[in-house]
Amino acid sequence: MKDGNWSGEIAERVRTVPPSGIRRFFELAEEQEDVISLGVGEPDFSAPWGAREAGISSLETGRTSYTANRGKRELREEIARDVRRYGLDYSPEDEIIVTTGVSEGVDLAFRALFDPGDTVAVAQPAYVSYEPGVTFAGAEPLPVPTRAEDEFKLTYDALRDAGAGDADGLIYCYPNNPTGAVMTRDELGEVAEFCRQNDLVVLADEVYADLTYESKHASIATLDGMRERTVVFNGFSKAYAMTGTRLGYALGPSDAVGAMNRIHQYTMLSAPTTAQYMAIEALRRCADEVEEMRQEYNRRRNLVLSRLGEMGIDPFEAKGAFYVFPRVPDGDDETFAEELLKQEEVAVVPGRVFGEGGEGHLRMSYATGMDELKKAMDRIEGFVERNY
Amino acid sequence: MNEEKRRELVEVLADDARRSTDDLARMLDASADDVEKEIEALEDEGVLRGYTAVVDWEEFDDDRAEAYVEVNVSLDRETDYVDIADRIARFPEVTSLTLVSGNYDFGLTVEADSMNDVSAFVSEKVAPVPEITQTVTHFVMDKYKERGFGMGDGDDDERLSVSP
Numbered sequence: 001m002k003d004g005n006w007s008g009e010i011a012e013r014v015r016t017v018p019p020s021g022i023r024r025f026f027e028l029a030e031e032q033e034d035v036i037s038l039g040v041g042e043p044d045f046s047a048p049w050g051a052r053e054a055g056i057s058s059l060e061t062g063r064t065s066y067t068a069n070r071g072k073r074e075l076r077e078e079i080a081r082d083v084r085r086y087g088l089d090y091s092p093e094d095e096i097i098v099t100t101g102v103s104e105g106v107d108l109a110f111r112a113l114f115d116p117g118d119t120v121a122v123a124q125p126a127y128v129s130y131e132p133g134v135t136f137a138g139a140e141p142l143p144v145p146t147r148a149e150d151e152f153k154l155t156y157d158a159l160r161d162a163g164a165g166d167a168d169g170l171i172y173c174y175p176n177n178p179t180g181a182v183m184t185r186d187e188l189g190e191v192a193e194f195c196r197q198n199d200l201v202v203l204a205d206e207v208y209a210d211l212t213y214e215s216k217h218a219s220i221a222t223l224d225g226m227r228e229r230t231v232v233f234n235g236f237s238k239a240y241a242m243t244g245t246r247l248g249y250a251l252g253p254s255d256a257v258g259a260m261n262r263i264h265q266y267t268m269l270s271a272p273t274t275a276q277y278m279a280i281e282a283l284r285r286c287a288d289e290v291e292e293m294r295q296e297y298n299r300r301r302n303l304v305l306s307r308l309g310e311m312g313i314d315p316f317e318a319k320g321a322f323y324v325f326p327r328v329p330d331g332d333d334e335t336f337a338e339e340l341l342k343q344e345e346v347a348v349v350p351g352r353v354f355g356e357g358g359e360g361h362l363r364m365s366y367a368t369g370m371d372e373l374k375k376a377m378d379r380i381e382g383f384v385e386r387n388y
Numbered sequence: 389m390n391e392e393k394r395r396e397l398v399e400v401l402a403d404d405a406r407r408s409t410d411d412l413a414r415m416l417d418a419s420a421d422d423v424e425k426e427i428e429a430l431e432d433e434g435v436l437r438g439y440t441a442v443v444d445w446e447e448f449d450d451d452r453a454e455a456y457v458e459v460n461v462s463l464d465r466e467t468d469y470v471d472i473a474d475r476i477a478r479f480p481e482v483t484s485l486t487l488v489s490g491n492y493d494f495g496l497t498v499e500a501d502s503m504n505d506v507s508a509f510v511s512e513k514v515a516p517v518p519e520i521t522q523t524v525t526h527f528v529m530d531k532y533k534e535r536g537f538g539m540g541d542g543d544d545d546e547r548l549s550v551s552p
Binding site: 020022025026029030035037039040041042044127128129177295299300302303306307347349370374 | 416417551
């Protein structure tokens with residue numbers, strides 16, 4: 001190091017990853033005062049009171065020590081019971097690991113399952129962390145764009161055309177952030193076929209599994225020959241509105257979960273203890289609140305889709321998570337988002353920051369109260385009338 | 389409108405009755421016409437009894453007084469609970485009236501301009517009803533939540549304005 005200059009010291013795999021495009025929009029939005037934000041990737045609800053109360057009570061009784069590396073046994077048992085809703089069957093003993101958010105779980109999988117030089121196919125548009133995560137793990141990300149014409153579903157052809165046949169793994173997220181797309185069991189069938197044919201490990205981020213509006217969530221791990229090559233990720237951030245408590249989990253064959261735990265035990269030790277107590281209660285007694293939130297999201301989704309349609313914007317019918325991903329009239333998502341923020345003080349995120357296939361679209365989150373959402377729609381309507 | 393949607397319409401209105409028909413229609417993925425008709429039907433059937441605002445009168449600098457009154461009654465062959473309830477419910481000061489299980493029979497909410505007015509109302513109008521054997525009046529000292537709405541300061545949204 002020369003004269004306190006670190007530029008030569010920062011590792012190449014960190015230096016070469018650009019800052020998230022979302023960051024710039026955050027900074028622009030922060031400059032303005034009365035912004036209505038549809039740019040938020042987390043629920044506007046608070047965690048169910050029962051879960052919060054369980055956290056408080058765990059603190060009152062002094063439960064502030066580490067837990068088992070893989071998470072409290074009680075919690076793993078509740079998780080095993082809960083995921084049976086989706087036809088998933090995992091042993092609390094050695095096939096489940098509790099992580100500090102899904103983010104940690106995904107990072108563990110990248111590092112535990114891929115070697116330098118390996119390639120990981122990343123279905124896009126996608127949550128912004130996957131590509132950098134693959135790079136930080138020393139592997140190579142391979143973007144696999146999905147298309148609006150396919151309702152942003154991942155297809156056999158998309159995987160083949162992107163060259164994913166030579167990849168070692170695939171990561172995707174359905175219900176999807178940022179598009180709101182979901183995939184049915186049949187549609188997952190062709191992805192499964194591709195992965196079996198080409199021997200790909202699948203990392204299925206299913207953190208929005210509880211937030212589907214027209215059909216029940218389907219997990220690829222329930223398809224023939226897929227359980228043994230899949231790690232499923234889920235957590236408490238979205239459905240239980242517990243983003244800040246940082247708790248997720250991964251389900252997979254014991255070898256994969258064991259390898260992830262090898263890293264986890266040295267780097268994280270265990271996921272936050274208070275959050276684990278909250279999660280146990282959330283799984284035991286908060287299903288009604290989750291359902292109420294889901295219904296409210298659905299009403300907002302209906303409102304947003306119908307308002308956008310009335311404006312003449314093709315909303316593409318998002319069926320999951322809490323996002324819509326409409327196409328911008330002239331295809332310039334960045335200008336639309338910037339001008340909308342400047343002229344109308346409504347924050348949305350240009351689709352291009354979510355990777356290939358996102359350009360020309362906007363991510364609008366409806367994790368915002370109905371009144372604010374209506375105001376935002378009124379402003380967008382005026383904006384579109386004036387500018388397009 | 390199917391039963392599921394009908395139920396959802398009632399739930400949405402119970403949560404906020406001030407929404408426009410157009411917004412209700414958008415939220416429920418129904419036509420405005422259907423929503424309008426369904427609301428009329430629900431009103432006719434007596435499912436929807438009325439629409440009011442939840443007011444924090446203290447914020448409005450209106451010092452009205454409110455009390456919960458426990459009422460015990462004795463019944464005879466000619467008089468049942470409904471007869472007595474009918475009689476008490478007619479007073480505009482009575483804002484709610486319920487028959488409850490436990491140590492007393494009726495629970496009343498009484499509102500008036502002052503504590504004196506509430507006391508006078510209970511002693512002059514409620515207590516003298518022949519079937520009423522006892523009243524216990526609890527004045528409301530402070531209110532923290534009413535019909536689902538907290539009466540404290542609103543929660544600030546502390547989320548980052550844009551996040552992944």
